[in-house]
Amino acid sequence: MTTDSKNQGSDPPGPDQDVNPAYLAMHSDPRFLALKRSLYSFIFPMSIAFLAWYLLYVLMSAFGRDFMGTVLFGSTNVALVFGVLQFVSTFGIAILYTRYARKKLDAQATELRDELVKGDARQKNQEGTR
Numbered sequence: 001m002t003t004d005s006k007n008q009g010s011d012p013p014g015p016d017q018d019v020n021p022a023y024l025a026m027h028s029d030p031r032f033l034a035l036k037r038s039l040y041s042f043i044f045p046m047s048i049a050f051l052a053w054y055l056l057y058v059l060m061s062a063f064g065r066d067f068m069g070t071v072l073f074g075s076t077n078v079a080l081v082f083g084v085l086q087f088v089s090t091f092g093i094a095i096l097y098t099r100y101a102r103k104k105l106d107a108q109a110t111e112l113r114d115e116l117v118k119g120d121a122r123q124k125n126q127e128g129t130r
Contacts, residue, residue, distance in 0.1 A: 022119040026112065035108050042100050046093055053089060057082050
């Protein structure tokens with residue numbers, strides 16, 4: 001890993017480095033703000049729902065032992081089914097997010113990134129010709 005003062009790749013600039021004005025402008029661009037809103041409109045509700053589901057599992061395991069110990073079939077009880085459903089819901093959320101991102105986020109994010117990279121390349125070319 002290099003420690004030179006130039007910002008390379010997509011690493012965020014450190015406090016002692018100059019920030020490209022295009023990056024600052026992008027943070028106030030309405031398209032970028034709309035992209036963030038779209039992202040947050042999925043992330044926050046889904047996170048709250050998953051945490052509530054997980055909290056239910058934990059609380060039921062702690063205080064609803066009789067219910068969680070109910071045998072459903074063979075040696076499978078409600079607690080085991082709840083535990084397996086935790087994994088299923090985690091993978092389900094990942095799949096839902098992938099579909100959501102492909103449908104609503106990726107195209108716009110790629111467009112904004114390409115615009116930012118092209119602007120950055122132009123600025124570096126202008127600085128190089130000075």
